[in-house]
Each structure stands twice: as structure tokens, then as C-alpha cells.
Amino acid sequence: MHFQTKKNLESTIKYVFVSASNKEIPLPEFSLSIKTADLSFNEKALNTLIGTLVKYDQSGRITPYLAERFTVSEDKKKWTFFLRKNLICQDGTHITSTNFRDHLQNQLLIYSKFTKVIDFNLLKGWESFVQGKTETLEGLSSTDNSISFDFIHRPVDLLELLRMPYFGYWINPELDDNRPLHDFISSAAYEVTKESTRHRLILKKREVWFNFDRASPQYLELSYQRLSELENKNYQDEFQVIELPGVYDEFPVSSNFSEIITPPNMVAAVVLSPFADGPLKDIHFRRWVRSELKNEFTRSSLFKFNFFFPSATSEVHESAVDDVGHFNNLKNKKMIFAYNSLNHSLKTMNELERIVDLVFLKVGIHVEYLKNNPNKDWIKRLHSNQEFDMRLSAVTNGAYPKNNIIKMMFCTSMGISYPDPNNKICNLVDRTDSSNVEIDSKYVSEFNQALADDAVVVPFRHYGVRWLYSKRMDPKMFPATVVAPLFEELRFL
Numbered sequence: 001m002h003f004q005t006k007k008n009l010e011s012t013i014k015y016v017f018v019s020a021s022n023k024e025i026p027l028p029e030f031s032l033s034i035k036t037a038d039l040s041f042n043e044k045a046l047n048t049l050i051g052t053l054v055k056y057d058q059s060g061r062i063t064p065y066l067a068e069r070f071t072v073s074e075d076k077k078k079w080t081f082f083l084r085k086n087l088i089c090q091d092g093t094h095i096t097s098t099n100f101r102d103h104l105q106n107q108l109l110i111y112s113k114f115t116k117v118i119d120f121n122l123l124k125g126w127e128s129f130v131q132g133k134t135e136t137l138e139g140l141s142s143t144d145n146s147i148s149f150d151f152i153h154r155p156v157d158l159l160e161l162l163r164m165p166y167f168g169y170w171i172n173p174e175l176d177d178n179r180p181l182h183d184f185i186s187s188a189a190y191e192v193t194k195e196s197t198r199h200r201l202i203l204k205k206r207e208v209w210f211n212f213d214r215a216s217p218q219y220l221e222l223s224y225q226r227l228s229e230l231e232n233k234n235y236q237d238e239f240q241v242i243e244l245p246g247v248y249d250e251f252p253v254s255s256n257f258s259e260i261i262t263p264p265n266m267v268a269a270v271v272l273s274p275f276a277d278g279p280l281k282d283i284h285f286r287r288w289v290r291s292e293l294k295n296e297f298t299r300s301s302l303f304k305f306n307f308f309f310p311s312a313t314s315e316v317h318e319s320a321v322d323d324v325g326h327f328n329n330l331k332n333k334k335m336i337f338a339y340n341s342l343n344h345s346l347k348t349m350n351e352l353e354r355i356v357d358l359v360f361l362k363v364g365i366h367v368e369y370l371k372n373n374p375n376k377d378w379i380k381r382l383h384s385n386q387e388f389d390m391r392l393s394a395v396t397n398g399a400y401p402k403n404n405i406i407k408m409m410f411c412t413s414m415g416i417s418y419p420d421p422n423n424k425i426c427n428l429v430d431r432t433d434s435s436n437v438e439i440d441s442k443y444v445s446e447f448n449q450a451l452a453d454d455a456v457v458v459p460f461r462h463y464g465v466r467w468l469y470s471k472r473m474d475p476k477m478f479p480a481t482v483v484a485p486l487f488e489e490l491r492f493l
Contacts, residue, residue, distance in 0.1 A: 012219040013473075013487060015241040017041050018251075020227045020345050025371055027224040029198035032184045034107075034173040037165045038415045039379065040396075045201055045222055048487050051095060051187040052168035053081050053147070054159050058477050058489050062159045066095060066169070067147075076154040082146045084210055090186040095169055097142040103169055104147075105137050115413040116426075118404045119155045122433060153433060156403050166414075189488040190220060199223065205488070216488050227251070227345070241485075242468040245344070245394075256471055260478065262464035264310060265398050268344070269459040270356070271391045274421040278389045279330050279365070283421075284322050286455035291321045292359040293458050302351045303460040307448055310462050311400045314445040316452045324362050331364030338370040338382055339392035352392070352460070383417035393418070393457075401439055401447060403432045418457055424450035 017040075019027060028041065032049065036042050047055065055065040064070060067081035087095035111117050112130045120126070125138025139150040149158065161167055171185035181196045189211065190203035203220040205212065227244075235242065235254065244251055245266070253259050272280045272289060279285050297305040307313045337356060344352075353369060360367050370388070382391050395416040398405060410418045411426040420426050428446050432439070451457055469478055474491040 011214075011217055011492070012221060013217040013241060013490060014221045014223070014239045015044075015243070015487075016230070016235075016239045017222070017224045018227050018230060018242060018244045019224055020349075023226070025340065027199060027226070030181065030196075030201045030222065031198075032181055032192070034166065034170060036379075041222070041224070043165060044485065045203070046165035047188075047485075048190040048203060048220065049184065049186045049188050049192070050165040050168035050170065051087065051089075052165065053100075053162045055163050055486055057486060062163050065163075066100070077151045078148060079151075079155075079158060080146050080148045085145075087187075087210065088208055089169070089171055090191050090206065091171060093171060093185075093187075095187060097145055097147045100169055101140055101142040101147050104167060105140055107167065107170065107173070108137070108140075116407065116411045118407050118412065119158060119161055119433075122151045122153050122155055124150050124152055156432075157405075160402070161404065209488075211488060213488075215491055217490055217492075220487050240470045240473060244466040244468070245463060250345070250347075251466075251468075253468055257468045258471055258475060260467040260469070262467075263399060264462035264464050265396055266394060266463050266465070267308060267397050267459050268348075268392070268394045268461040268463070269308075269457050270352075271385070271393050271418065272456050272458065273385045273389055273391070274419055274454070274456055275385045276387060276389050278335055279327075279333060280335075280389050283455065285327060285330075287319050288321050288324070288327065289359060290452075290455040290458050291318070292362070293355065293460070296355040296358060297458075297460045300351060300355065302348065303355075306459055306462055308451060308457065308459050309397065309399065309401050309444075312444045312448075314441065314448045316448050319453060327363045332366075333364075334366050334368055335360065335389040336368050336370050337390040337392070338388040340371060340378065340382075344392070344394070348461075356390075383413075385417065385419045401444065403429050403439060406447070419454075420450075421454055421456065422450075424454065 028039075030045060031039075031042055032046065037046050051066045053065060053067045053070075054062050057063045064081075066083055066087060068084045070079060070081040072079050083095070083097050083100070089095060093099070108117060108120050109130065112121075123137060123139030125134060128134045129137040139152075141148045141150070149155075155161075169187040171187060172183070180194075181198070181201065182192045182194045184192045186192070186206065189206060189209045191206050193202045193204050196202045201220075201222040203222070205216065205218045230242070242257075270293060272286050274281060274283070274286065280289070294305045297303040337353075353367075356367055367390075381387050393416055395409065397409065406425065407429040408414055409416050410420045411429060425447065428443065428450065432443065467478075469475075472492050474493050477489055477491045478485075
């Protein structure tokens with residue numbers, strides 16, 4: 001292939017995501033559609049292809065990117081971003097403040113049609129805009145070189161939203177997954193090469209980009225590998241970065257690689273659907289299941305039941321749980337537990353299935369485990385909360401609660417789409433938005449109590465990401481705490 005000359009290989013980063021799935025489950029396919037930008041492996045690719053106002057730098061801070069600087073008013077309600085000059089997309093389109101404003105305004109309108117919008121709904125004139133009473137959003141404006149966000153209430157974490165590919169500069173956000181990946185038009189540091197496939201994404205550095213540096217990686221190759229296959233390879237000769245969930249602690253570290261284990265900012269949980277047509281529609285049964293799972297997780301040597309956020313615990317009033325005899329009418333029923341096995345080791349899944357079987361056999365229910373292709377349609381089916389009785393979830397939730405992230409998880413169709421059957425959590429985040437108060441112990445207590453009362457999300461493990469990276473790479477430039485590495489900032493020694 002064109003990119004694989006000896007010279008180019010010296011400046012290529014081969015980044016591999018690891019899956020524990022067996023050969024019966026196809027590895028995931030890369031998608032560059034905005035609709036799948038929330039999947040971790042797609043987000044890492046899109047972070048290099050989509051220009052956003054800000055991005056994480058190598059120190060873990062969010063810093064200006066398309067913007068060269070920004071200012072914030074004293075009351076933190078108005079944010080103004082000053083764009084760099086001569087920002088040019090792959091197709092020659094200039095990224096101006098007016099173009100960015102128009103693109104973002106259009107994206108926000110599209111989002112508002114199918115999901116609750118996070119924090120941007122606090123912009124001045126939002127209701128009139130989404131109701132079609134005005135053609136422009138009052139709180140989003142531009143001048144010759146700046147974009148301003150003017151809010152009625154101070155947003156909690158605007159920079160965290162603005163660094164996401166969702167809210168960047170998209171030339172073709174509705175790219176059909178049947179079209180070649182190289183049809184994607186980049187608005188950032190790399191572009192998609194013609195050699196790219198759905199299973200191996202090959203990106204090339206754009207020489208016209210503002211921070212072009214020949215010392216940075218000129219090519220990126222992103223792919224998925226099964227854990228079993230990677231263990232049989234001499235991976236130190238083939239890859240520069242290996243990303244594993246932190247639960248893959250048994251994977252050996254080569255002497256030519258270094259290791260980073262991030263803080264436990266991810267949570268694994270069992271989701272009990274209150275909407276699927278099955279026994280878990282009954283809140284009393286869900287509470288019984290939650291109580292039994294919690295007890296078994298606590299006894300397990302592998303899992304320890306914990307709160308949704310490891311640093312945000314509180315006393316929870318447990319609702320009265322019916323005796324197991326009250327559910328005798330469920331004998332011989334079947335329930336479906338659906339999941340993909342990308343982020344969990346075989347040891348984890350065996351232990352989880354053992355515990356789930358143990359709990360449901362107490363009432364005579366047989367659990368069928370359904371594993372399927374983790375493509376966009378499968379993920380959509382999982383996250384609908386309508387089709388399956390239970391599902392396994394894994395999400396980056398952070399070590400402590402953030403109102404906008406909780407809103408995304410429980411109150412929108414973006415991301416993990418946790419159920420909130422009685423709107424307790426969504427009411428909580430809305431009140432916090434409107435009152436413009438900080439998250440405090442009262443918020444934590446109400447959040448944890450809502451999870452216990454509704455009994456739909458049962459966490460069983462917290463973990464971080466485990467990165468192995470070649471000692472040929474400069475460790476000072478490798479991101480120890482960020483969710484999406486800024487590849488253009490990495491350097492070889």
C-alpha cells in the first residue's frame with residue numbers, strides 16, 4: 001500500500017483497540033457518521049478529523065484548538081471564542097466564525113428534534129428558536145473573528161461539551177455508512193486515506209493544517225484486535241499503542257512497552273429495562289432483582305457493589321422488597337440479557353452470568369444471553385430499552401457527578417441511554433440547570449436514591465482504561481487522563 005513505505009512507517013502510529021469477543025462475534029466497524037460519534041473508538045478517530053473550538057491537550061486540560069483563545073464574562077454567562085486565521089477544511093472550505101456558528105446552529109436544531117439538548121438549551125432565545133418562531137438562535141452569534149455563547153444561566157461545563165466531536169465543524173455529518181470512508185471531509189489535522197476500510201482506518205496528516213509538524217505522526221492506523229489473537233502475536237513489533245479496559249489486568253506488558261492505568265472513571269452496570277414487555281416492568285420485581293444482585297456482587301471476589309460514582313456515595317433508603325415467594329407466577333418464564341463483549345474479559349462475563357443465573361433461578365426464570373454484532377444497529381437496539389429485558393452497559397461517567405453528563409446519560413438518546421422511568425433524575429438535572437447551583441450532598445443523595453427507587457441501573461464495577469505504549473514514544477506527550485488522545489501532539493523519541 002502507498003502509505004506503507006519504510007519512511008512512512010517510521011512516522012506511523014498503529015493504535016489498536018482490544019476486544020474480548022470470540023470469533024463468533026464480528027469485530028466492530030468504524031463509522032464516521034455523527035450518529036455514532038458517541039462510541040469510544042469512533043470518537044477517538046473523529047477527534048482527529050473534526051475541528052472543535054477546544055480539545056484536551058496532553059496534560060489533560062481542555063485548551064483552545066480552532067479557537068486561539070477565549071474569554072468568559074464575570075458572571076460566566078457569556079463565552080466568546082476567537083478563531084484562528086486561515087482554517088481550511090479538506091475540501092477547501094474556510095472555517096470562519098460565521099460558518100461555524102451556522103453549522104452549530106443547524107446541528108443543535110437537528111439534535112432538538114430527537115433528543116434533549118444539553119446546556120445549549122440555556123442559550124438566550126432557545127425556545128423561540130426550536131419552536132420555529134425565529135430563524136436564528138439569539139444566544140449564538142458571530143463577528144468577523146469570534147463566536148459568542150450568551151446563556152440565561154451559567155453553563156456547568158461548556159468546555160467539556162465543546163471539545164466533543166458532536167459540536168465541532170461537520171462538512172458532511174450524514175455520511176452514509178455505505179459510502180467509502182475516504183468520502184469523509186476533514187476539518188482538523190488528519191484526513192481519511194483511500195486505503196481505509198471499516199475495520200482498519202488509516203489517516204494521513206494534513207500539511208495545510210495550522211499546527212502541522214513533521215515531527216508528529218504523519219499516519220495513524222486504527223484497528224480492533226481480539227484479545228486472544230493479540231496474545232499470540234509479537235505485538236511490540238506491530239503496534240505502538242494498545243488500549244485495553246482496565247479489567248484486562250492479566251494481559252502482559254512487554255519490556256519494550258510502558259503502561260498507564262487511568263483512574264476508575266468508568267462504570268459497568270446491569271440495566272433492567274422497565275419498558276420491555278416482560279417481568280421487569282413490575283417495579284417490585286425490579287427492586288427484588290436489584291437487591292439480590294447487589295448482595296451477590298458484594299459477595300463476589302471479582303465485583304464489589306458500589307455507587308454509580310465512586311466518590312459520590314450517600315445513605316440510601318431501601319424500599320421494602322417482596323419475598324421471593326411473591327414471584328412464583330414467574331416460573332418457567334424466559335428473559336433475554338443482551339450485550340456485546342467488547343469491553344469485558346471472559347473472566348468478567350463468566351462471573352456476571354453466574355450471578356445473574358443464580359438470582360433468577362430463585363424464581364424459576366431462565367436467562368438467555370444474546371450476543372450479537374456490535375454495529376450501529378445492534379447498539380441502537382440495545383439502547384432502546386424496549387427490545388431486551390436486561391443489558392450490560394459500560395460508560396465513562398467520571399469519578400464524581402457532573403450535571404450535564406448525567407443529563408446526557410439519563411435524559412437524552414445520545415450515548416448510553418439509561419432509563420429514567422419516573423423522570424426523577426431528569427427532574428433533578430432540570431432543577432439544577434434552572435437554579436444554577438453547584439452539585440452538593442443533597443444532589444448526590446437525591447441521585448443515588450432515585451437509582452435505588454427505580455431499580456433500573458445496578459452498578460457492579462468501576463475501572464479505568466489501561467494503555468500500553470511503545471517506549472519509542474515520548475512519555476511526556478502521552479495523555480494519561482484524557483478520553484481521546486490528541487494524536488498530532490504525540491512524538492517519537
